[in-house]
Amino acid sequence: MDRTCVNDCVRRVVDGGEPVPKEVVRGRLCGSCLRRLADWLEDIPVDYALLPMVQMSLGSQRMDGTSRTKQTEAPVPGRLDVASLTDRRPSAPLRESGDELWYELEDIPRVLPVIYWWSERLRCDLDPQRTPKRLDDKVTLYAEIRYLLGAFDRLVDAVWVGQAMAEIKVIWVALTRVHGLISGPPVGPCLKAECDGKVFRNRFTGFPECNACHKVYQGLDTLKIQLTEEAATG
Numbered sequence: 001m002d003r004t005c006v007n008d009c010v011r012r013v014v015d016g017g018e019p020v021p022k023e024v025v026r027g028r029l030c031g032s033c034l035r036r037l038a039d040w041l042e043d044i045p046v047d048y049a050l051l052p053m054v055q056m057s058l059g060s061q062r063m064d065g066t067s068r069t070k071q072t073e074a075p076v077p078g079r080l081d082v083a084s085l086t087d088r089r090p091s092a093p094l095r096e097s098g099d100e101l102w103y104e105l106e107d108i109p110r111v112l113p114v115i116y117w118w119s120e121r122l123r124c125d126l127d128p129q130r131t132p133k134r135l136d137d138k139v140t141l142y143a144e145i146r147y148l149l150g151a152f153d154r155l156v157d158a159v160w161v162g163q164a165m166a167e168i169k170v171i172w173v174a175l176t177r178v179h180g181l182i183s184g185p186p187v188g189p190c191l192k193a194e195c196d197g198k199v200f201r202n203r204f205t206g207f208p209e210c211n212a213c214h215k216v217y218q219g220l221d222t223l224k225i226q227l228t229e230e231a232a233t234g
Ligand SMILES: [Zn+2]
Pocket: 005, 006, 007, 008, 009, 022, 029, 030, 031, 032, 033
């Protein structure tokens, strides 16, 4: 049995030797992947719930004339992002591959259909009698995420967890990017080890937050980022 992380994660070696494959901690994932997946699943419904506020905020930016341009102006990208992210229709095109039904993940993913695909996949894996159901009006993102977190041990043990993680990451990044669009200039670089994210002030909470790892900064740490940024920009 393969005991290394399904995502081929490796540990860097201090003396410059060959990187060592990370061992599985639970299911098919290493410790870092377990943490990341749980974090993404917890962040996604919050970021998704805040999308209507992004929409409203982009609308008001246009109203006060700060981005007044010619008639031929392109639509505000953030607004298109939000429209795609909140689209409930299944992602198209669907194509059959053996007995699997895969879909193409677009640049801006439709959040609910992608999450639903994997939660329904897990329900069917755990109950072979179940016939897969199509996404209907009763399905909510919150309930689907709660299901995935509740069945986390089974999720991380699924043969397809690597692919699910890749797609959940695309969603998380897209949501983070949309929220990043509206939070003004960066406060500075993220101070967390191995994170190359930028810290922006979250318009809704008021706290600085990393756009990559989502670390929220408070008090002295905020000052530290500002000083790091000033040192870097002179
Ligand atoms: Zn891993």
